[in-house]
Amino acid sequence: xxxxxxxxxxxxxxxxxxIVFGGFNDRVMPSKIxxxxxxxxxxxxxxxxxxxxxxxxxxxxxxxxxxxxxxIGSPHSSVFIAMxxxxxxxxxxxxxxxxxAKFEPYTTLIVQVNAESLAFQETVNFILGLQKKKEVxxxxxxxxxxxxxxxxxxxPIIWNPENSKFSADYSAQLIFGGVIAxxxxxxTVNLDYPAGAGYSTEKIRLRYSIPEDVGIxxxxxxxxxxxxxxxxxxxxxxxxxxxVVKNGNVIFNRAYGSHTYGGAEPTQTDDIYDVASITKTxxxxxxxxxxxxxxxxxxxxxxxxxxxxxxxxxxxxIPLKEVMLHQAGFVNLDFFxxxxxxxxxxxxxxxxxxxxxxxxxxxxxxxxEAMLPKMLNSPIRTRGQYVYSxxxxxxxxxxxxxxxxxxxxxxxxxxxxAPLGMRTAGFNPRRRFERGNIVxxxxxxYFRKTLLQGYVHxxxxxxxxxVSGHAGLFASANDLAILNxxxxxxxxxxxxxxxxxxTVDLFTSRQSGLSRRGLGFDRGxxxxxxxxxxxxxxxxxxxxxxxxxxxxxxxxLIYIFLSNRVYPSVSNRLNSLRIRPRIQxxxxxxxxxxxDYPATTTE
Numbered sequence: 001x002x003x004x005x006x007x008x009x010x011x012x013x014x015x016x017x018x019i020v021f022g023g024f025n026d027r028v029m030p031s032k033i034x035x036x037x038x039x040x041x042x043x044x045x046x047x048x049x050x051x052x053x054x055x056x057x058x059x060x061x062x063x064x065x066x067x068x069x070x071x072i073g074s075p076h077s078s079v080f081i082a083m084x085x086x087x088x089x090x091x092x093x094x095x096x097x098x099x100x101a102k103f104e105p106y107t108t109l110i111v112q113v114n115a116e117s118l119a120f121q122e123t124v125n126f127i128l129g130l131q132k133k134k135e136v137x138x139x140x141x142x143x144x145x146x147x148x149x150x151x152x153x154x155x156p157i158i159w160n161p162e163n164s165k166f167s168a169d170y171s172a173q174l175i176f177g178g179v180i181a182x183x184x185x186x187x188t189v190n191l192d193y194p195a196g197a198g199y200s201t202e203k204i205r206l207r208y209s210i211p212e213d214v215g216i217x218x219x220x221x222x223x224x225x226x227x228x229x230x231x232x233x234x235x236x237x238x239x240x241x242x243x244v245v246k247n248g249n250v251i252f253n254r255a256y257g258s259h260t261y262g263g264a265e266p267t268q269t270d271d272i273y274d275v276a277s278i279t280k281t282x283x284x285x286x287x288x289x290x291x292x293x294x295x296x297x298x299x300x301x302x303x304x305x306x307x308x309x310x311x312x313x314x315x316x317x318i319p320l321k322e323v324m325l326h327q328a329g330f331v332n333l334d335f336f337x338x339x340x341x342x343x344x345x346x347x348x349x350x351x352x353x354x355x356x357x358x359x360x361x362x363x364x365x366x367x368x369e370a371m372l373p374k375m376l377n378s379p380i381r382t383r384g385q386y387v388y389s390x391x392x393x394x395x396x397x398x399x400x401x402x403x404x405x406x407x408x409x410x411x412x413x414x415x416x417x418a419p420l421g422m423r424t425a426g427f428n429p430r431r432r433f434e435r436g437n438i439v440x441x442x443x444x445x446y447f448r449k450t451l452l453q454g455y456v457h458x459x460x461x462x463x464x465x466x467v468s469g470h471a472g473l474f475a476s477a478n479d480l481a482i483l484n485x486x487x488x489x490x491x492x493x494x495x496x497x498x499x500x501x502x503t504v505d506l507f508t509s510r511q512s513g514l515s516r517r518g519l520g521f522d523r524g525x526x527x528x529x530x531x532x533x534x535x536x537x538x539x540x541x542x543x544x545x546x547x548x549x550x551x552x553x554x555x556x557l558i559y560i561f562l563s564n565r566v567y568p569s570v571s572n573r574l575n576s577l578r579i580r581p582r583i584q585x586x587x588x589x590x591x592x593x594x595x596d597y598p599a600t601t602t603e
Contacts, residue, residue: 042162043170049181050147050157052199057137057156058177059088059108060204060495063419065135068093068106072123073114074141076168080112083172085270086208086250086478088421108135110175114163115142118149131155139171147189169208176421177204177494203248204495206485211251212595220590221252227582232257236573237546237563239267239439243477244587245558248489250481252587259439260567270476272424272438273562274457276543279473280393282425282483283412285520287400288324289503290415296403299324299519306399313376320399322383323392324519325512329383330391335371336447336459343370356462357448357455367464386515390460390470396520397469409467420482420493425475428466430454438474441545443568457545457566471544477560484540484551484558508539508551524550531581533588546574550584555591559584 049057059065068091069084071077077092084090090110093102103109109130117123118140128151130136136155140146141163150157158174158181160167173179184198211218221244228240238261244252255267275282291297297306297320304316315328322328345352345361352361375391397408404411409427417425429438433454440453447459456462458471466472482493487508491499507519516523524530524538531538535554542548546565551558561583565574574580 043160043164043166044179046162046183047158047160047167047170047174047181048144048183048185048197049174049199049201050159050185050193050197051154052156052181052201054156056135057158057175057181057199058201058204058495059175061419062088062421062494063414065107066105067091067108067110068103069110069112070095070098071112072126073117074112074139074168075163076165077112079165080139080168080172083169083208084110084175085423087172087176087178087205089423103130103134106134108137110137110139112139112141112168115140115146118146124149124151124153128153137175139168139175141167144185144187145189147193173207174201177201178207179203205493206245206481207249208253209249209251211246211590214246214249214251215595216246216251216590217593217595220593221586223586223589224252224583225254225256227579227586228256231563231574231577231579234573234577235261236571236577236579237565238263238567239271240546240561240563241267241269241271241273241477242562242583243269243481243558243560245481245485245560246591247556248485250478253477259564265436267439270424270437270478271562272429272433272454272474272476273547273564274439274441274452274543274545275473275475275480275547275562276458276471276545277390278475278480278541278543278547278549279461279471280469281521281541281549282475282480283408283427283473284393284396284400284469285324285507286416286483287404287408287411288320288396288520289499289507291400291403293500293503297399303395303399306402307395308402309372309398310376310395314380315376315395318380318383320396321511321519323395325386325515325517326388326392327384327386327512327514328389328392328395329380329385329387330389330395331378331381332389333374333378333391333460335374335463338370338374339447339463354463354465355455356466357444357452358450360448360450362463371460371463384514386512386517390458393469394460395469397467400469407467408469409472416483416498417479419496420486420498422475422479422482425473425479425483427456427472427474428454429474439562439564440567441564442566442570445569477562480549480560480562481558484549484560488551488553488556488558509537529581531584531588533585533592542580548580555588557587557591559587 070093138157140159144161158171180203181201184196188195231237239257241255253269255269257267259265299321300319302317304311310316318328343363346359348361352363354362356362438454441457443451456466456472461468461471486493486498487504490501491504508521511519516525521539522541524534526536530550535552538552540550546563548561561580
């Protein structure tokens with residue numbers, strides 16, 4: 001929509017009144033974009049990486065690190081911390097009340113300091129003392145000659161002559177390899193820091209930038225705001241987060257609405273959502289990919305070979321490939337309506353240990369004694385046809401756990417989420433996060449009789465202690481961006497190879513003659529789904545709670561939409577209004593327009 005201006009001309013001698021219609025978010029003004037680009041350029045052209053002989057910057061092996069940040073005088077610490085947390089879990093330590101015991105749990109300490117602070121010997125001694133016990137990274141701001149006050153400090157330093165939020169942002173990204181180091185000192189500070197000193201690094205993780213950095217006009221993406229605000233006003237969803245990643249750069253990351261209609265909890269970009277069937281790709285399928293590469297399973301092998309309980313059932317000889325393609329003939333089953341009064345309790349106990357929601361506990365071994373037999377004894381009706389069934393991923397979860405020797409939630413956490421620095425992704429988030437960080441789904445008035453917040457919406461997954469192959473995963477948009485950038489990179493991220501490129505291609509490409517599906521992944525149909533503008537090789541998945549992730553390799557594009565469209569009860573408005581595909585269309589339109597200004601499209 002073009003910003004509308006109405007001019008009302010009064011009679012001669014009277015004032016000219018100009019009324020501007022449109023909200024603050026209608027357009028990012030070109031003057032602000034230009035100023036931001038110039039400030040970012042200053043940070044990129046002046047920040048210098050020093051003392052990186054060991055090549056410890058950018059940080060790798062995040063799973064083995066516990067990181068904290070300490071601020072000594074930087075006024076932009078909040079910007080710095082927020083950016084660090086896009087890459088890994090980061091604790092912020094209060095220096096005023098800090099003791100050696102507080103530092104003990106951490107392997108890595110990131111210290112921000114300004115030049116003036118280094119004039120105090122106590123500050124220098126404190127930093128040198130940390131260096132003796134911990135891996136320390138120093139981020140400094142201000143007069144470069146303050147480097148001469150650091151004495152025997154030999155750990156990595158990122159020095160910024162500018163003390164600005166852009167320098168803080170850039171430094172945080174440099175630590176993790178979101179941006180590269182390439183500058184050199186322009187003047188000699190002392191023998192340790194001569195003119196020309198400095199190290200170069202490579203980009204190994206997502207960069208957080210603006211659309212103009214990849215040749216897109218920010219104003220052309222404002223159409224997304226209007227579409228999402230329409231969804232909220234039409235009660236299609238009370239909240240949403242939209243993220244766009246282009247060429248390895250996060251160029252759009254916005255939160256909309258509040259957790260509930262009219263609620264006091266505004267949506268944040270790092271809020272944790274129940275992603276529903278995205279679990280199928282972001283947990284179960286990637287686990288299968290890892291086991292496939294390790295030769296621990298064969299896609300042509302039968303279920304019974306990897307899941308002993310399936311032997312002597314009609315599931316025994318079905319190949320895993322058919323299961324992953326939804327061509328195994330499984331029927332869809334209803335589990336929660338079979339619950340009897342003796343199967344659940346208001347309180348937890350030895351007999352009722354499985355927490356399904358607040359004040360709802362299921363009896364021990366309910367899955368093994370009731371649900372699993374029902375699945376194994378269910379009929380095979382449409383084998384050789386494409387019939388989408390969640391039972392496929394219930395089965396693949398069993399295969400993963402049998403072949404890996406670990407529960408699905410622990411396996412993906414240890415193999416992927418923790419090493420990748422995915423701060424929020426995982427099952428059963430109420431065991432790790434405060435309730436307020438998690439967006440609620442449904443006011444469940446028919447099964448659990450409570451508001452579902454941090455407990456999986458899917459009834460079957462809830463009865464399996466929140467961990468299933470088809471649902472149960474919770475995550476922020478940022479974590480899903482990291483995981484899908486791994487796939488877009490051909491399996492590599494953060495300097496680590498998680499998959500071979502051939503494995504990524506195998507699972508994400510079309511593998512069925514009956515449907516558009518890949519192995520575990522949904523795919524575009526090359527016509528209208530998920531967008532008529534997406535390329536043929538687009539892959540991803542949608543989720544019942546109102547979510548989607550789509551990866552377009554040809555355009556190096558990741559589109560993520562998270563919402564809680566099932567609040568307060570299930571509604572189909574998100575689908576009938578075509579909110580998700582319209583946003584995706586808007587992204588492609590903005591890419592096609594490039595960096596023109598002003599935007600001329602209307603909706």
